[in-house]
Amino acid sequence: MLAKFQFTKEPIMPLSRRQFLTTAAAGTAAIVAAPAVITASKADKPLIVGEGEHRFEVQHEWPQLPDKYTWQTTHNVAVDKSGNLYVIHEGRADLKDHPSIFVFDSEGKFIRAFGAQFQGGGHGIEIRQEGSDEFLYV
Numbered sequence: 001m002l003a004k005f006q007f008t009k010e011p012i013m014p015l016s017r018r019q020f021l022t023t024a025a026a027g028t029a030a031i032v033a034a035p036a037v038i039t040a041s042k043a044d045k046p047l048i049v050g051e052g053e054h055r056f057e058v059q060h061e062w063p064q065l066p067d068k069y070t071w072q073t074t075h076n077v078a079v080d081k082s083g084n085l086y087v088i089h090e091g092r093a094d095l096k097d098h099p100s101i102f103v104f105d106s107e108g109k110f111i112r113a114f115g116a117q118f119q120g121g122g123h124g125i126e127i128r129q130e131g132s133d134e135f136l137y138v
Contacts, residue, residue: 013042063108069098075123084111086127088138101125101138118133 013074047058063085072090079085083106091100101115101120115122118138126137 063104064110065108069113076125078125078127080127086124086125088122093119
């Protein structure tokens with residue numbers, strides 16, 4: 001079925017200085033208030049993000065790292081067939097034993113860390129099933 005549309009070009013009315021400042025102030029107020037809204041929602045009820053089938057609950061304290069490691073900029077995650085979570089992040093090149101890949105079980109318990117050779121450069125991680133074997137690609 002085809003539909004016919006008729007477009008007309010309406011003249012664009014310039015904004016007065018007052019209209020511009022009012023709009024800019026409202027936008028700035030919304031941006032400044034956003035962190036307070038997000039922070040308040042952490043304490044009140046679980047934060048749910050996404051839509052439809054892709055909705056997730058944010059859990060700020062999951063997973064837990066051992067004290068000797070710290071989170072850096074995280075670039076990607078992958079999950080193996082056992083439910084283990086692999087997280088790749090920038091690592092800490094200034095620390096000798098601070099690898100770029102952390103592995104957690106499905107409950108968020110730390111399993112192991114490896115990948116010091118990817119410090120500062122590992123941006124992607126993927127697990128692929130090839131035959132009966134799983135392979136981790138970085």
